[in-house]
Amino acid sequence: MKCAVIDIxxxxxxxxGNFLITLYILNLTDLFxxxxxxxxxxxxxxxxxxxxxxxxxxxxxxxxxxxxFALVLIYWYWRSEKSNLTQMKRSIFVGKVLIGAYAIINIxxxxxxxxxxxxx
Numbered sequence: 053m054k055c056a057v058i059d060i061x062x063x064x065x066x067x068x069g070n071f072l073i074t075l076y077i078l079n080l081t082d083l084f085x086x087x088x089x090x091x092x093x094x095x096x097x098x099x100x101x102x103x104x105x106x107x108x109x110x111x112x113x114x115x116x117x118x119x120x121f122a123l124v125l126i127y128w129y130w131r132s133e134k135s136n137l138t139q140m141k142r143s144i145f146v147g148k149v150l151i152g153a154y155a156i157i158n159i160x161x162x163x164x165x166x167x168x169x170x171x172x
Contacts, residue, residue: 064140065132071147072125078154083117085161093168 089097090108099105107113132143 064137064144065129068132068140068143068147069129071144071151072129075147075150075154076122076125078151078158079117079121082154082157082161083113085158085165087113089161089164089168093171096168096171097164 086099086104086108090099099108104113107116128143132140135143
């Protein structure tokens with residue numbers, strides 16, 4: 053009985069790990085798209101995130117989006133080891149929601165990139 057629970061959670065944990073890796077990649081593409089568009093066409097595009105707007109031109113976004121975000125995701129994955137099945141399902145759901153949000157943001161960046169290429 054106990055092995056079945058561990059097996060189910062193990063598969064869920066692997067699934068969560070895949071979601072977190074996808075989330076990290078989408079986060080990095082968001083950073084690079086944003087920096088590129090603001091660098092190449094600052095008159096056409098602006099940072100929509102009010103917190104990032106203050107620090108987007110420095111090195112801080114790299115520190116936050118690469119380093120701190122990675123630590124948060126690693127901690128999330130590490131904490132999932134001690135979670136029960138209900139908590140694991142919630143984590144996977146939140147991961148799916150965040151992936152959806154980042155996917156929308158990245159699609160908007162791709163559209164903006166097409167606009168930039170047509171204008172320039």
